[in-house]
Amino acid sequence: MNRTFLGAATAIGLCLAATGAMAGKADDTLKVELSGEVDTLNYYYNSSREGLVASLQIFDTLVVKDLSTGEFKPNLATEWTWIDDKTLEFQLASGITFHNGEAFTADDVVFTLNWAVDPASEIVVFDKVRWIESAEKVDDTTVRVKLKAPFPAALDFFALAIPIFPDQYYAEAGRDGMGVQPIGTGPYKVTAVEPGKSYTLEAFADYAGLGKPKAAIGKVEVATVSDSSTRIADLMSGRAEFLWQVAADVMPRLAESDETETASVSTMRIGFVTLDAAGRSNADTPLKNKLVRQAINHAIDRQAIVDALVQGGSELVNTPCSPIQFGCITDVTAYDYDPAKSKELLAEAGYPDGFALTMTGYRDKAYAEAMQQFLAEVGIQITYDQLQYSALASAHMDGKVPMAFLTHGSSSIPDMSAITTEFFGGGAQDYARDQEVIDWVMAGNTSIDTAVRQENYTKALKKIADEAYWVPLFTYPLGFAYTADLSFTATPDELLRFYEMSWK
């Protein structure tokens, strides 16, 4: 072995040494890997969860909601009052600046709201602002927002879904400029963006919002890595320090290591199967019969699916809403796993030998197949079809899907109106078409008296459970895995707040 060879081998060895950059606590940088891409950082044109996460760090909303107490706290606004049931007045905080030095004033709020509700803006998250009529400036620190109709969840939407944009910067940068170089008042500012691949955040030293803490971690690099195994390999090899949406079966292995920690929390996202009680897909469908629907509910052992497949802190639900949400009660008829009873009910309904049906879903094939198996045991032969979400959604809205296995995250809004209205409000996805239920849901949605809302929602939820219009399943847990140097508390709203994390 001559010297040249040794020299070459050493050189190659040194070159091959992993160039995983020094990261983590040592250089105050948190490397986060997410599965979904953030295609634009302009919140109003991004309907994905990753977009919402990004906007939480970069922008501020008028108020924030304390998840433990349910109270609204000041953020960009210091006070708010209902002038009448369709007008909300905000007093704005002073001394707040945007990342580019522009001062935050009432003009920014007025601009953001009026621009967002303008059909010409064509924002993608229009449902978040659909209930707003207009905003007007009363003076430099006061804004009045007019609603189209009384909307009790207004503050919830203001707390999470309506970040404030800078009017002067937006006029220059426009939609695309804001998408690659966003400017907000949030605890983090954006210093680098590669659309669809990654973005880098740095703590904003002059952060002055009232509701969020100043960022403790100096730099956050968020990258998109689509393969879940690769993300885990990256965490284990030190290339990444924070992951979410970690599968339950991998968590124990990661928890064993001294260098990583895990956490799991139940979220607002629920899984469920809609049943065509109104006969939209077929006038002769067995699902029109209440006994059949109840039989289906009794046939599926939801707890077994949770224990074997979902895991991670998932809990059963018996209602078309998440128990964390306002209005969602848990004291309703629950159908326990009882295949004998199921067969009895089917026989009583006139189907002693069962029948055949198609169920359609867009994710979590394993759960659907488990349900298929349970239903086969009572004689109901299910054919399961998995489609892309958009294909399923359009078919569902057209009334073509007798049984749809869906999930819904309520856009993280902790109010029942964010999910129940869609499926029991008489719209395209309502397969119950029960006028009593529709009236109660609408009454709950349009009153601002919380007692009246709760009364109506309670009646609606009880009837929905009694009539077994759905097979409500379980909550979706969210698994996190991160470096042991990080101090992190998981929240049940499927969102990440980097400004609340710190090094140990």
Next chain:
Amino acid sequence: MLSFFVKRLALAVLVALTVSAISFSLLFLAGDPAVALAGENATPADIARIREIQGFDRPLIVQYLDWLFRALQGDLGRSWYFHLPVTELIGDRLSTTMTLGMTSILFALALAMPMGIAAAVWQNSIIDRVALFIAVVGQAIPSFWFALMLIVVFAVNLGILPSSGADSWQSFVLPTIVLGYYATPAIMRLTRAGMLEVLSADYIRTARAKGLSPAKVVFKHALRNAVIPVISLAAVQLGFMLGGSIVVESIFALHGAGYLAWESISRNDLPTMQALILIFAMFYIFFTLLADLLNAWMDPRLRLR
């Protein structure tokens, strides 16, 4: 040679047009693009609005011709999710894919050809058996499993190569091995078969009889003729790699054109999907054409067809 080239080119253009037309119509059959664009929880009114704005209510043939007309002028539209011109989006990611494709095919050739030649020269020996074994294993192993195994060994356990990203040249080592290994078996077997056929030809016997060294016989005379079909195959494999590297790019988070294709499909980002399908088809057609031309240049007998 020229008429050969012109005929092949005309055929290539026809194929490209057919591919783009078929893929355009298929994309609409896979789900309502207006629903995909509107996102989850949109109302029917929102969807109708989007349908009108984007012109989805026009007849399919009108939409296709409109797209084609603009594509020929270099305007491939704007991505619905990135809100960037598609050409910019693809251009940025294409360089990653092309780098990966090139390194992979070179790796495949560097690995496969020597093995194929050795297998042919020492036919039925242990060397031949080992080479065939490697070929069979290469065809049997799913590329995603192989990729993950390499990541576990080299990135997690040994820590000498990165598991994802495209930061440095080291990031391309594992993906190249995975993608290249996938193409190796076919090239190796074809090289071996070609060499075997050529080595038993009369002119080789003459060369040996003339006293030429074995190395000269194999490399200067036999290989030159045996390699003709291999060039064709390599060109086609390269076309395939450029379009089919989706799995490798996803696993190694390489953000190339293949990964972009997968993302666009799952989000029904029509303009990007259309452009990518067309580009991948063009690559395939171009490399097949190139292979035909190379073959014709190397073997004049083919030009008469």
